[in-house]
Amino acid sequence: MRLEAQNLTKAYHAHEVVNIEKVTFGAKGLEGLIGPNGAGKSTLMGLLTRRIAPTSGTISLDTGAGVKQLNPLKSYEVARVGLIKTNQRIQGFDSLTIRDSLRLAATPPKDEGLTSIFAGHRDTDEIEEKVARLVEAFPFTDRNGYAMSGGEKKLLDILRCLITEPKLLLMDEPTAGLPDDITRSVMNMVREKVLAGDMRVVVVEHDLPLIWEYCDYVHFLSEGSILFEGEPDEVKSNRVVAEKYMGV
Numbered sequence: 001m002r003l004e005a006q007n008l009t010k011a012y013h014a015h016e017v018v019n020i021e022k023v024t025f026g027a028k029g030l031e032g033l034i035g036p037n038g039a040g041k042s043t044l045m046g047l048l049t050r051r052i053a054p055t056s057g058t059i060s061l062d063t064g065a066g067v068k069q070l071n072p073l074k075s076y077e078v079a080r081v082g083l084i085k086t087n088q089r090i091q092g093f094d095s096l097t098i099r100d101s102l103r104l105a106a107t108p109p110k111d112e113g114l115t116s117i118f119a120g121h122r123d124t125d126e127i128e129e130k131v132a133r134l135v136e137a138f139p140f141t142d143r144n145g146y147a148m149s150g151g152e153k154k155l156l157d158i159l160r161c162l163i164t165e166p167k168l169l170l171m172d173e174p175t176a177g178l179p180d181d182i183t184r185s186v187m188n189m190v191r192e193k194v195l196a197g198d199m200r201v202v203v204v205e206h207d208l209p210l211i212w213e214y215c216d217y218v219h220f221l222s223e224g225s226i227l228f229e230g231e232p233d234e235v236k237s238n239r240v241v242a243e244k245y246m247g248v
């Protein structure tokens with residue numbers, strides 16, 4: 001799985017917030033994307049998943065079964081080829097219960113139509129099992145009700161992405177708003193799936209100890225451009241990263 005962007009730029013009015021010659025994600029297992037506030041991390045993830053239209057540049061995904069150009073695709077089509085993003089800011093979840101949000105996410109598009117209601121659901125048991133497994137793995141206040149707090153909504157957003165079994169998952173600040181122990185459980189679950197070869201992951205985080213602990217490879221973004229990439233130890237000791245981000 002290789003997600004590649006080339007000559008990718010995004011400008012708002014005259015202000016260029018992303019300008020990347022070339023970057024590849026998904027080749028290394030669990031990758032980190034770090035950089036100062038406003039560096040363009042969320043914008044880059046939005047561009048990669050086609051939620052934000054680029055000013056210029058190409059995005060392609062090599063799934064192993066051929067290379068797909070993502071530029072012409074809508075974001076839901078990108079999701080169908082297995083590239084999914086969790087959100088930095090959470091909206092929604094007030095009209096569906098925790099279990100229904102997960103059921104909806106887990107249901108393949110072919111089963112959403114009216115005819116499928118009468119056709120009988122052969123996949124239902126499998127979906128119910130996946131939903132139950134995820135709901136029971138985390139301490140929601142009301143497992144049969146709604147996500148209560150901002151933290152529970154954030155967690156549900158992540159679980160909703162995981163249950164679709166993406167090939168490449170982009171996580172935008174998964175720890176923000178989540179208690180430490182829940183963050184660990186989520187990251188451990190993610191790491192297991194990566195180690196099992198089920199998916200690749202890119203995590204955007206300001207929590208650097210978490211990045212050093214979990215990531216196999218780290219990209220450093222500053223003012224819209226990738227300034228350095230490498231293994232955690234290399235990035236940690238890089239002078240440019242230290243100057244621009246860690247305030248050394």
Ligand SMILES: Nc1ncnc2c1ncn2[C@@H]1O[C@H](COP(=O)(O)OP(=O)(O)OP(=O)(O)O)[C@@H](O)[C@H]1O
Pocket residue numbers: 012017035036037038039040041042043044088
């Ligand atoms: N819709 C928009 N219109 C105008 N400017 C925007 C828009 N979205 C983002 N920006 C600007 O683009 C720059 C990059 O923002 P972005 O949210 O991608 O940064 P980030 O690296 O995710 O920051 P943080 O770590 O704070 O989440 C910022 O200067 C931001 O103000």
Ligand SMILES: [Mg+2]
Pocket residue numbers: 041042043088172
């Ligand atoms: Mg952001």
